[in-house]
Amino acid sequence: MEPFYFVMAIMGCADGSTQCAEARVVPVRYATVAQCQAAMPAMLQRNTDIDYPVISAACRSNRPQLVQLDSQRRGG
Numbered sequence: 001m002e003p004f005y006f007v008m009a010i011m012g013c014a015d016g017s018t019q020c021a022e023a024r025v026v027p028v029r030y031a032t033v034a035q036c037q038a039a040m041p042a043m044l045q046r047n048t049d050i051d052y053p054v055i056s057a058a059c060r061s062n063r064p065q066l067v068q069l070d071s072q073r074r075g076g
Helices: 033-046
Strands: 006-014 018-025 054-061
Touching: 006 033, 033 054
Parallel strands: none
Antiparallel strands: 006 018, 006 054
């Protein structure tokens, strides 16, 4: 199984930080979400070349997210 880590996605957004789309993923792995968040200001400054009015960032895990499905079908 692959080790658990976090990556940072740089997002390009329309005015008002709406309608964001992933522009790139920073090629750095972080051991904790706190380390990822601490690096965010510097990474945002390094990625100002993205052609969007607003850029933001989000830390995310490489661990697959599990979804719990309702085991009972609901009649209607």
